[in-house]
Amino acid sequence: MSVTTEGFCKKHLTNLDEWRKLGEANIFPPGSRVELINGEIIDMAPIGSHHASHLKRLIHIFSGLTQGSAIVAAQDPLQLGDLSEPEPDFMLLHPSSDFYYESHPTASDVFLLIEIADKSLKFDQNQKLRLYASHNIPEYWLLDVNAACLEVYRQPCDGLYAEKIILHTGDNITLSQLKDITINISDIL
Numbered sequence: 001m002s003v004t005t006e007g008f009c010k011k012h013l014t015n016l017d018e019w020r021k022l023g024e025a026n027i028f029p030p031g032s033r034v035e036l037i038n039g040e041i042i043d044m045a046p047i048g049s050h051h052a053s054h055l056k057r058l059i060h061i062f063s064g065l066t067q068g069s070a071i072v073a074a075q076d077p078l079q080l081g082d083l084s085e086p087e088p089d090f091m092l093l094h095p096s097s098d099f100y101y102e103s104h105p106t107a108s109d110v111f112l113l114i115e116i117a118d119k120s121l122k123f124d125q126n127q128k129l130r131l132y133a134s135h136n137i138p139e140y141w142l143l144d145v146n147a148a149c150l151e152v153y154r155q156p157c158d159g160l161y162a163e164k165i166i167l168h169t170g171d172n173i174t175l176s177q178l179k180d181i182t183i184n185i186s187d188i189l
Contacts, residue, residue: 013039015082037127039083045119050145051089054116057188058090058143065181070111071095077104078113080135086128090114092178107135111177118145125151134159139176148189 014022019036028034033044047055055074063072070092077085085104092111093100100109113132115124124142132140133156140161142151149168153161154176167173169186 011040013083014041015039016079016085017082019085035077035087036083036085037131044087048118051116051118054143054145054188055089058114058116061183061187062090062092062181065183066092066178068095069178069180071099073105078110079104079106080131084131084135086131088113089116092175107132107137110137112139112141112175113137114141114143116143116145121146129153129161130159132156133161143188150185150189 014036016036019041022028033046034041035044036042059072059074062070066072071094073091073093075087075089076091077087078091079085091105091113093105094109094111096105096109115128117124121142121144129140129142133153136156138154138156140153142153144151149166150171150173152165152167152173153163154165155162165173167185169189171185172182173185174182
């Protein structure tokens with residue numbers, strides 16, 4: 001698939017079928033961190049120790065709180081239509097008896113999606129936010145490591161979120177899709 005960008009220059013966009021064939025053919029060097037966003041192959045920022053620590057904290061907290069009501073997934077592919085397969089830092093997914101063995105989860109499988117941002121903040125606030133909203137991810141959290149805050153986005157509508165809340169240490173939040181789970185923000189910051 002090609003898109004004209006300027007004059008005779010064309011950008012080649014890829015779809016999920018081609019994307020997966022590239023992966024099977026080992027086109028990307030070992031250890032590559034890339035994801036497919038709206039048909040474009042995007043290099044992901046390296047994971048630093050602060051980012052990794054926050055992810056471990058999220059896994060620890062939510063694993064104890066979900067107790068069978070959701071599957072905890074970390075840095076796993078999420079199929080969004082035919083042109084996107086991001087690898088969000090963290091997701092709470094609907095229970096599946098085969099743990100999504102036959103296929104990657106899709107937007108309808110997601111209770112909560114979290115991106116941890118230190119170097120990727122602007123990308124996560126713009127491209128990722130629009131991608132998740134356009135696929136109706138019901139709740140998107142952006143954990144801003146540098147500003148020590150949590151941006152909460154809810155009510156996806158027409159590629160945007162109608163609700164945005166910014167939370168800090170000392171605040172609490174109850175998940176919109178799993179109302180029996182309340183998080184103390186200081187536990188994840």
